[in-house]
Amino acid sequence: MLNKEEITYISSRLDFWDNLSKSEINLLENNIANVSYKKGFNLHSSDSECLGVLLIKSGELRVYILSEDGREVTLYRLSSSDVCVLSASCILNSITFDVHIDAEIDTDAYLINIGAFSKLSSHNIYVENFAYKNTIERFSDVMWAMEQILFMSFDKRLAIFLFDEITKTNSLKLNITQEQIAKYIGSAREVVSRMLKVFQSEGILEQSRGSIHILDKEKLRELI
Numbered sequence: 001m002l003n004k005e006e007i008t009y010i011s012s013r014l015d016f017w018d019n020l021s022k023s024e025i026n027l028l029e030n031n032i033a034n035v036s037y038k039k040g041f042n043l044h045s046s047d048s049e050c051l052g053v054l055l056i057k058s059g060e061l062r063v064y065i066l067s068e069d070g071r072e073v074t075l076y077r078l079s080s081s082d083v084c085v086l087s088a089s090c091i092l093n094s095i096t097f098d099v100h101i102d103a104e105i106d107t108d109a110y111l112i113n114i115g116a117f118s119k120l121s122s123h124n125i126y127v128e129n130f131a132y133k134n135t136i137e138r139f140s141d142v143m144w145a146m147e148q149i150l151f152m153s154f155d156k157r158l159a160i161f162l163f164d165e166i167t168k169t170n171s172l173k174l175n176i177t178q179e180q181i182a183k184y185i186g187s188a189r190e191v192v193s194r195m196l197k198v199f200q201s202e203g204i205l206e207q208s209r210g211s212i213h214i215l216d217k218e219k220l221r222e223l224i
């Protein structure tokens with residue numbers, strides 16, 4: 001059972017909440033569960049059942065597609081306070097491709113039961129609009145990922161990724177492996193390794209096991 005503080009947190013992040021009837025609020029409150037996922041856990045894939053809508057309390061999720069040869073292309077990542085609707089893609093008729101969702105780090109979230117959310121969505125236009133609005137907003141992230149893969153040189157893609165990461169973490173040291181970078185930007189680890197060595201030779205960064213230290217932020221920015 002959710003406590004008052006949890007309900008306040010959830011309602012502040014679901015903009016349809018104020019347009020729910022009392023019975024709809026009761027239905028929602030009775031169908032939200034606290035869930036936790038360990039780092040590396042696969043929450044959702046093409047073979048799994050429809051999960052429901054996730055509101056992240058802490059942690060990070062990665063949404064990606066998988067090619068037939070096993071290549072992963074990251075579409076976007078979600079962190080604290082973000083809502084994941086694609087984990088309930090079975091109720092979105094316009095979503096016809098399979099996505100995978102992994103926990104990048106240990107993650108705590110609220111899970112809205114798919115049955116309850118589907119019922120609310122079919123009877124309340126505000127809930128339905130919320131689902132499609134969230135999906136459309138994430139679609140811009142998907143298009144940005146595709147644009148980088150299709151039209152940008154690899155050095156620019158890698159520079160954008162590294163610059164975004166140091167901006168997000170507010171740190172010049174990134175605890176990240178070459179394998180992780182490859183998954184995030186849709187490339188092979190060997191390609192990432194070669195370009196990082198080029199960046200290192202140019203004095204932009206230095207590498208150590210499992211981490212990258214940006215030495216020249218402005219020089220990195222010039223590559224973008």
